[in-house]
Amino acid sequence: MNKVFSENKTLLLGVEKSENNSFLDIPVQFSEYTVLLISKGEGIYHADFASFSFKAPVILFSTPQQSISIKEITPLTYTTLQFHGDFYCIEYHRKEVACNGLLFNNIYIEPSIKLTTEQHLLYCQLVDQIIDEIKEQAPSEIVLRSYLQLILAKSSSLKITSEKQNLQKDEKMDQFKILLEENFLSLHKPSDYASLLSMTSNNFTKQCGKRFNKTPTQMIQERLILEAKKQLHLTRLSIKEIAYALKFQDEYYFSRVFKKMTKISPQAFRKTTGISIVADLSK
Structure with a gap:
């Protein structure tokens, strides 16, 4: 896994590509905000009380210490992107990224975004840029935060559009x-x-x-x-x-x-x- 740690060994930012299936079928809780970019396959996502089916390409989200697991229906290919609140504070950056209460910390809507082929490609490119930067001898936290902010901003925009299209009057x-x-x-x-x-x-x-x-x-x-x-x-x-x-x-x-x-x-x-x-x- 490509990781950035703080001086006290806290994971600040990490990216992993389908190597560790630790949360498939077995509930886990992460200390970080977690973004799952599902590139292939389908399954059922469980997050605390909620559960819903998904089919790639799709993005799934979870908040720190939320109990999550995935029941795999067909084999999954996915990327896990995680960041700690000490690295990127979504509350502090609420003006730049409207993700708090939309992608995270919301009990009323599904924490997911269905992607088109073109949108999926964009996310894959952004994730690869994050990996490339982490692998640098002296990775820039400013650059990494910028890529992360772009991912969250794009996700917020897509989620807003999706909710407007799918919301049924009740x-x-x-x-x-x-x-x-x-x-x-x-x-x-x-x-x-x-x-x-x-x-x-x-x-x-x-x-x-x-x-x-x-x-x-x-x-x-x-x-x-x-x-x-x-x-x-x-x-x-x-x-x-x-x-x-x-x-x-x-x-x-x-x-x-x-x-x-x-x-x-x-x-x-x-x-x-x-x-x-x-x-x-x-x-």
């Missing part, structure tokens, strides 16, 4: 998204949202599965854990302060719930993903 589920964003800290039962939407529980569950490919319970839990991950990564609040902000009875209960959902403790999540530079911008 007023009830659009309203559910709004209600969930407003109430995820206080309303934790599917029946709460079904009532607000004037829907039966069965119909609510059916429509939610059709739109988001998840149950209402999964949506509610994911939204709460997503907020916890944001607080751990984007602030310097203590675990106790985050637990209080998220309305858990205490930090120990918060830690148990977080670990049950993510397979990692809040402390370990913060340690492996790091604290973003945006945590200090308001100081």
Whole structure:
């Protein structure tokens, strides 16, 4: 694998071409943002609660410490591109790259982009340029960040276009998204949202599965854990302060719930993903 490390041996940027199939069928969690460029084959991508089928050429995305695996239907040829938040902070570069909340950290849309042959070729060329730069005797981090930013910017643009083309109007589920964003800290039962939407529980569950490919319970839990991950990564609040902000009875209960959902403790999540530079911008 072509890699760039920090002084303390943290992986900052890495590219690997189909040599290590560690996440095929067996769930894994990476500390880095992960971009999978699938060039050949088809399969089923599992990311936390979500799962969906894909066929090459396609790009798949995952966030740090997200549990992912792939069930291979036909043999895959793919490239894994990974970067740490210490190398490229997507929150800090939100004006240049609209990927946060679009490619990463979004519970409402599939973390994938279907590619045309021409688009796939462009991504392959960009990945090869990254590899060439890493192999230089003194690789330039500025150049590497520029290539990475270009990949993320292009992906964001394609994802926006794709969502506009594929989005089916569903007023009830659009309203559910709004209600969930407003109430995820206080309303934790599917029946709460079904009532607000004037829907039966069965119909609510059916429509939610059709739109988001998840149950209402999964949506509610994911939204709460997503907020916890944001607080751990984007602030310097203590675990106790985050637990209080998220309305858990205490930090120990918060830690148990977080670990049950993510397979990692809040402390370990913060340690492996790091604290973003945006945590200090308001100081």
